[in-house]
Amino acid sequence: MALKVELKPNERIIIGQVVIRNDEQRTRFFIEGEAPILREKDILTAASADSPAKKIYFAIQLMYLTQDTTHQHEIYFQLVRDFLQAAPSSLAYMTEINNTILSGELYKALKAAKKLIAYEAELIANATRV
Known part of the structure; x- marks a missing residue:
């Protein structure tokens, strides 16, 4: 089952050892597979x-x-x-x-x-x- 993630504008998320930063618009995506994930508020x-x-x-x-x-x-x-x-x-x-x-x-x-x-x-x- 995929994990649905919604990011606010400019919000960051860590997936594995990679930091991903959203652009100026709200974004939704799905993560399939196993990887450590941390939202910006938890970093x-x-x-x-x-x-x-x-x-x-x-x-x-x-x-x-x-x-x-x-x-x-x-x-x-x-x-x-x-x-x-x-x-x-x-x-x-x-x-x-x-x-x-x-x-x-x-x-x-x-x-x-x-x-x-x-x-x-x-x-x-x-x-x-x-």
Whole structure:
């Protein structure tokens, strides 16, 4: 079954390791076959990965795009160790992320990492209130 994708004007999408940018008009196309796909709203750049949780997301994103869980392996686990040391309360989030990576579901790991980013923002907001 083909995946239907609609792109807004000038929106970007990554298919495999290729970035595609739409022109000035809304576009619809169908993707047949298997390839890692990320819409612009789900893409983090190295520059925009400006927090520990976002760096974890970025490492998972690179794993997903290369379809290789060993890619970024050492960096990922160092980031996770550092995050857990700073915020032990994040263990449930990390467990979910790790389990999805171990089961080969890297897109689901990205979704779980988005929850970690939201949790990190919550922790920072609570810390600044005190």
